Amino acid sequence: MTSPAIERGEVRSLILGYGLALLFTLLAFGMVVLHVLTGRQAFYAVLGLGLVQMLVHFHFFLHIDLRRNSWPDLQLLVFSAMIIALMVGGTLVVLFNLHVRMM
């Protein structure tokens, strides 16, 4: 069912994903260890790199893409991401606000 050309392509895509994931991991750790940025900026940069690396993992390891047959998975993912953003964002806003008011 699979031709050698397709097989090679799949292995290459997996290796590419691994390489990209390594790159973003090294960037994030390297930036912190070498003090390229400091404070809040550094933290936001780390979060951004982490988010991009997650997308790399979803694409190359979990095979989520914009093709039609992964649409149900993609919809589920986007819905879950929305729920998570609402709950985590809401928790942080409410509790930090409370923290400030009680100081």
Added chain:
Amino acid sequence: MTGAPPGPVLSHAGLNLDHATREEAEQVESDVFGFWVFLMSDAVVFALLFALFGTSLEATAGGPDLAGVVKLGPAFIETMLLLTSSFTFGMSSLALKRGSQPRLLQRFRPAVLWLLLTWMLGVAFLGMEVNDFATMAQHGATADRSFFLSAFTVLVGTHGLHVLTGVIWLPVLLLQLAGGGLDRPLKVNMIRLSLFWHFLDIVWIAIFSVVYLQGALR
């Protein structure tokens, strides 16, 4: 892709179903989707543990804070172990797909070797994590010390327990493979385990970013 058969094509973890009928393929598709639903509900659990952790950072009760408990060196090695294990699991999924050797052992040897390597990486990760917690405990940083340390332990520990589940699950599937060959239920379970394993690596990205790197930045 031209010439692809109509109907569902399993692209998830790269396992194909040789000679499957359309109904069988649809059944597998829906089984795997069910596991995705579980994973996403698990993601919500982790997300709320992250929220808990985020609100606990100042609540150290005079005990060790985040910068005091986080060690970047071991965290980096753990990250590499888990990332590499995700890659080797991907390689085993691809190896499972192919192989035209008539004899079972020859056919699945590459896949089994990749899976064993994945398992060893998972065990090494767990060993390092247990060592981290032991080191913390020696310095009095146990879960009962403060709200912060409780949240830290629950967040990192829940991930560790998930990895432990995978480390137990993998040999069970290998035994089934050795016993009965790769039948359809086992293929579906292999897909589930691979999704689970890749998912845990994604959760770890959030952990090393929010817990370890944030700790090093403080």
